[in-house]
Amino acid sequence: MPMDANEIETLIKAALPDAKIEIRDLAGDGDHYAANVVSESFRGISRVQQHQLVYKALKGNMGGELHALALQTKAPD
16 A cells, blocks of 8 residues: 555654655555655765665665655755
């Protein structure tokens, strides 16, 4: 069963409470999303590390319930 955008946002918010999150369903199928995540937790770490924090927040759902996530991350300006 695919994940919905609210579930993705809830998981990310649980791990990164300060995050500002925008999620779009790219294909309308609940399997392919794009997410823009802005969090102070990303300050001073590499883009790869930022993405790893988000994937960890998804608790193993990447590649299963969530097939694809195009991810943009950054620290607040």
